[in-house]
Amino acid sequence: MAAIQLADQVDAQKVFADIAKNIVGTSIDDTVTKDSAIEKLTDQSLLVDVLKNTFVKESALKNLTDQSALEDVAKNAKSWLLRLVAAEKLTDKSLAQEVFADIAKNADMETRMRAANNLSDKAVAQEVRDDFNSAVQLMGDRGIGFKVIK
Secondary structure, eight states, X not given: OHHHHHHHHHHHHHHHHHHHHHOOOOSHHHHHHHHHHHHHOOOHHHHHHHHHHSOOOGGXXXXXXXXXXXXXXXXXXXXXXXXXXXXXXXXXXXXXXXXXXHHHHHSOXXXXXXXXXXXXXXXXXXXXXXXXXXHHHHHHHTTOOOOOOO
């Protein structure tokens, strides 16, 4: 009986992963279904596969606890934001700093700034802030208001 329950649980985990990876619609129902499937995923390897290969909310990382799985997501996820959130959960601070530096140099500006705030390398963090301030200045020249960060 326990073996059957375990098999049902494993199959359910695969179904949840399949739903999370294959729902691509943008309706509220699609989003809710995808988020619900991800919340029910507890199998770390299936969860990593979903996180690396789909764009999901950062809250999807709450069930990911295995450090090697977090490392995999931090290094390989398609989403810069998921990579950042995974790096924030890493216990290997050296690796986390490598991920933060990569994100700070390559991601969208909002995620770059968030990564820069986690960097212990102040030179790289300042470089990101300077890039942001240059973009702010350019937007200001075009009549779009933002605040410069020091």
